[in-house]
Amino acid sequence: MTALTQPVRRRHRARWKTVLGIALTAAMLFPVYWMVNVSLTRTEDMRSDPPHWFPWNPTLEGYANVLDDQLPAMTTSLGIGVGCVALTLLVSAPAAFALAKLRPWGAGPLTFVLLVVQMIPGVVMAIGFYAVYVRLGWLNTVWGLILADSTIAVPFGVLVLTAFMTGVPGELLQAARIDGAGRWRTFVSVVLPLSRNALLTVSLFTFLWAWSDFIFASTLSRNADAVPVTLGIYAYIGNNTTQWNSIMATAVVASVPAAVLLVVAQRYVAGGVVAGAVKD
Template sequence: MRTARSPRRALTTLVGVLILAVMLFPLYWMVNASLLSSTELVRSTPTWLPLHGTLAGYRNALATQGGHLLVSLGVSLGTVALTLLVSVPAAYGLAQLAVPGGRALLFALLVAQMIPGIVMANAFYLAGSQLHLINSPVALVLADSTLCVPFAVLILHAFMRGLPPELREAASIDGASRLRTLLAVILPASRNAVITASLFSFLFAWADFLYAVTLTSRDEAAPVTVGIYRFIGAHLSDWNSVMATGVVASLPVAALLVLAQRYVAAGIAAGGVKD
């Protein structure tokens, strides 16, 4: 039996490696191109290994995109904070406190995620203009949170619904208020789900382009997605700088995914198997 399974397992592994290689090839080529000079990039024969690479593209990228990266970092962290501030109590109430109309609210959250982004972007622009929030990171945080809060509530609700009610009852017997129970008992028990919601909220905000280009008109107020878009238009012949900008913008997200991957896997798995 073991002999019969070995060729099938080897074939499955080979197919998985090939699929992974195809998916990672654009990333490899972006890193490769970012280390080549402009003259090497336009050669008819591609250079697969940048043995004589240059960091000029990275120096140019950091000089021009450093401010945009800081804006994106501030907006993403602000979006995570606001998302958790709203979604954690909401998910706790829906999952543990039997809030009237909870099913209807969950359905409304699902429907909210189906609204086209361009429709919401137009509404956000009108609201931001009237509130004088255009070119403000506050507008971007509020706009990105409308995408993140429904998703975070659904993730946290799926996890908190499976927590044993004895935890809440024991805290209540000890005299803890509902807020105290949430902060001291439910929140630590939901660590994996909270990290999962935080990570996806950060990724949504970091990768947002539609709201960012709608709510910013000044270059210094734009996040990195809009900065890269405008940088490509101004440096179309300087492809190593363009590719280096893409690599620099991808590094924080890649590092965050590597650090949080086990918590994300545990949070999604736990939320998926709870009834």
């Protein structure tokens, strides 16, 4: 009898937890729902009191405006994101290989520096970059923004990749060596393919950070012809305080990379957060 009731009771409790979990998630995601709701609201309903809880008369005018106004900005952001991923991987992957497998002198201090530079406030970096770029004439350029944005990701990238590559078995490297592969060859043909998951994690985060960056964009690219999407939204808020459906529609579209990331690579995301904070 007890053997029978036990699982039933447990299942009952689990269902109760599922219901509560859904309620909590709904509460947490309410702002996101609200963003979507507002993006679909007609301009004449925007100031209605009380606001419409559901988009009963949905309109896509907000999204039409997005396509007209923000498409170039999103293309720019896409380019910056991809450029940033490429630069970050180029710098961090070889360095991680050296730190993980070649036991270089000064590895300890270098790792320490990588941890410390992540603590520098963004505004300090922005002022510094601005001062440097003014003299170089790099303000309002895409590559200048790529370089600045990559500083958010490179230390993280090196640390995560190092932690991962340390786990690559030394026998594999030795085998490659015996087969006559040099270190570069070993790195490219053995270590990199094995580190695919970690490379993916780093790439995803780098792209997302570059795509979301506001501080560098709003300082180094304020007067650029090609502004990233975060700045596009910001300018939108300044110019069209009444058109919140368009603003929110842009916000929804700007969130697409995050949504894709979550669906495609949830376990990499969670893994990346933890790897960046508590490395083992």
